[in-house]
Amino acid sequence: MTDENIPDFTASLAEANRKRITPPSHRRRFLKLLLGSGVVGLGAWGYMRFEADWLEVHRETLPKAQFPVRRSFRILHLSDFHISEKVPFALVEEAIELGLAEKPDVCFITGDFITSKLSDIEFDRYREVLSKLSEVVPTFACLGNHDGGKWAGSTYGYPTSEKVEAMLKETKIALLQNRRQVIYVKGQPLALVGLGDIWAQRCFPDKCLSKLGSNRSPEEPPVIVLSHNPDSKTFIADHDWQLMLCGHTHGGQCKVPFVDYTPFAPVKDHSIVEGLHNWKGRLIYVTRGVGNLHGLRFNCRPQVSILEAKAS
Numbered sequence: 001m002t003d004e005n006i007p008d009f010t011a012s013l014a015e016a017n018r019k020r021i022t023p024p025s026h027r028r029r030f031l032k033l034l035l036g037s038g039v040v041g042l043g044a045w046g047y048m049r050f051e052a053d054w055l056e057v058h059r060e061t062l063p064k065a066q067f068p069v070r071r072s073f074r075i076l077h078l079s080d081f082h083i084s085e086k087v088p089f090a091l092v093e094e095a096i097e098l099g100l101a102e103k104p105d106v107c108f109i110t111g112d113f114i115t116s117k118l119s120d121i122e123f124d125r126y127r128e129v130l131s132k133l134s135e136v137v138p139t140f141a142c143l144g145n146h147d148g149g150k151w152a153g154s155t156y157g158y159p160t161s162e163k164v165e166a167m168l169k170e171t172k173i174a175l176l177q178n179r180r181q182v183i184y185v186k187g188q189p190l191a192l193v194g195l196g197d198i199w200a201q202r203c204f205p206d207k208c209l210s211k212l213g214s215n216r217s218p219e220e221p222p223v224i225v226l227s228h229n230p231d232s233k234t235f236i237a238d239h240d241w242q243l244m245l246c247g248h249t250h251g252g253q254c255k256v257p258f259v260d261y262t263p264f265a266p267v268k269d270h271s272i273v274e275g276l277h278n279w280k281g282r283l284i285y286v287t288r289g290v291g292n293l294h295g296l297r298f299n300c301r302p303q304v305s306i307l308e309a310k311a312s
């Protein structure tokens with residue numbers, strides 16, 4: 001074999017190496033993948049922003065066995081407005097409009113009116129918004145962990161709840177803080193109890209609830225408890241009540257599809273994060289609430305809840 005017949009392996013190896021270092025097909029694939037994940041990420045973020053404002057009206061009928069009443073009536077249950085830079089007044093206004101369109105007989109709000117501090121101008125605007133509700137339907141409330149107190153003061157909120165309390169007073173929303181009040185809804189007497197929040201360390205059930213086994217007469221009105229955090233049920237396990245309404249969880253805010261896994265729900269008991277539950281013979285209803293933290297929700301739309309009590 002002469003020199004001219006020997007293939008130039010050195011040259012072809014160099015060419016192969018050059019191709020390996022900068023193979024255009026790999027580079028194109030990588031750029032496509034990067035672009036694809038960017039588009040998917042942006043799409044997911046956009047959807048989660050959209051879902052955070054996508055209100056849903058949810059209706060439940062309270063079982064007569066656990067909640068016997070003589071007159072039928074309809075409760076509007078709202079919670080966790082969280083007015084902040086992430087939650088506009090328009091969302092709360094829309095929730096109020098949707099709720100009032102259901103013609104409720106009474107409205108209960110279970111706390112977290114704010115996320116952190118608001119300016120005086122914002123509180124003025126908030127009064128206008130809430131008045132649209134309280135001027136139409138009798139409205140009662142309890143406070144949440146964000147509304148002021150020990151927990152809020154240690155994060156980014158008010159050390160006391162006096163700002164929110166003043167706003168509620170001026171909008172004629174009756175605040176029940178460890179207080180019991182008998183109200184009449186379409187002629188049905190109800191013993192309404194509002195508990196202070198457990199994270200604020202202001203939950204004192206002995207002040208407003210009787211203990212179980214104290215020979216309840218059938219004539220006594222059913223007891224409804226407003227309590228921000230459903231974990232408070234363990235504080236009132238030995239007390240006499242029939243229905244507890246809660247918020248706080250935002251339904252988990254971002255929920256893993258199909259398995260209902262709620263890793264972000266700020267509660268100890270993840271079996272009661274949203275919806276109606278029979279707990280030791282008593283009813284607990286947890287609404288997903290209207291607002292949110294951080295402006296995002298996934299598989300967990302904000303909720304306006306309607307609870308129907310049917311006469312026996």
Ligand SMILES: [Fe+2]
Nearest residue numbers: 080112248249
């Ligand atoms: Fe909340």
